Amino acid sequence: xxxxxQKPSRDICxxxxxxxxxxxxxxxxxxxxxxxxxxxxxLTLIATANQGSEATYESGFVIDKFPISRPNLTFSTLTVSNxxxxxxxxxxxxxxxxxxxxxxHFGDGTRLSIL
Amino acid sequence: QKEVExxxxxxxxxxxxxxxxxxxxxxxxxxxxxxxxxxxxxxxxLLMYTYSSGNKEDGRFTAQVDxxxxxxSLFIRDSQPSDSATYLCAMSDGYGGSQGNLIFxxxxxxxxxx
Numbered sequence: 001x002x003x004x005x006q007k008p009s010r011d012i013c014x015x016x017x018x019x020x021x022x023x024x025x026x027x028x029x030x031x032x033x034x035x036x037x038x039x040x041x042x043l044t045l046i047a048t049a050n051q052g053s054e055a056t057y058e059s060g061f062v063i064d065k066f067p068i069s070r071p072n073l074t075f076s077t078l079t080v081s082n083x084x085x086x087x088x089x090x091x092x093x094x095x096x097x098x099x100x101x102x103x104x105h106f107g108d109g110t111r112l113s114i115l
Numbered sequence: 116q117k118e119v120e121x122x123x124x125x126x127x128x129x130x131x132x133x134x135x136x137x138x139x140x141x142x143x144x145x146x147x148x149x150x151x152x153x154x155x156x157x158x159x160x161l162l163m164y165t166y167s168s169g170n171k172e173d174g175r176f177t178a179q180v181d182x183x184x185x186x187x188s189l190f191i192r193d194s195q196p197s198d199s200a201t202y203l204c205a206m207s208d209g210y211g212g213s214q215g216n217l218i219f220x221x222x223x224x225x226x227x228x229x
Contacts, residue, residue, distance in 0.1 A: 106158035
């Protein structure tokens with residue numbers, strides 16, 4: 001399966017600031033996704049990053065708060081904007097091949113703490 | 116009622132034991148079922164991936180899906196301390212795991228004692 005690298009692996013940020021998380025894959029993939037994993041909660045899909053078009057956001061997540069870029073088939077970024085302590089979480093990138101019925105594979109995540 | 120229910124544990128077993136991990140779900144449209152293993156400070160690692168009902172075996176791991184009961188299981192035989200991790204079940208509807216929304220359980224934390 002593809003090797004997925006996320007940067008940074010962790011960060012501590014001040015409230016009101018923004019942080020951009022990068023996801024780099026070692027091969028071209030059709031599908032890239034961003035998830036949030038809050039303590040004691042299930043992984044929750046934030047959005048699907050679409051190459052060459054706007055991301056598709058899930059209910060409860062908006063572009064102004066979580067802008068996403070996908071400039072090519074190996075790279076995507078997620079920005080967490082105007083952060084508050086409630087945004088403290090693990091943010092995970094996942095990828096899947098474009099052929100039908102292929103499972104998703106995850107990076108190691110970015111551990112984000114907001115003071 | 117949550118879409119996917121999974122007992123969070125923690126579950127502690129002695130080395131060599133057979134471990135049974137389970138999830139129930141409510142959405143009858145789910146067709147693709149996955150088990151991920153997540154070590155501390157790591158991302159989820161795909162263990163098993165099955166379609167519809169039935170069993171799938173891979174080494175010491177067996178995944179079972181019973182769509183009539185909306186119940187999936189992961190069995191680990193001859194458990195090892197290296198199996199100590201959190202196990203996440205995940206499932207999706209007819210578009211498969213690569214598209215659409217994966218719905219996860221909260222995960223079961225497993226500890227295998229030497």
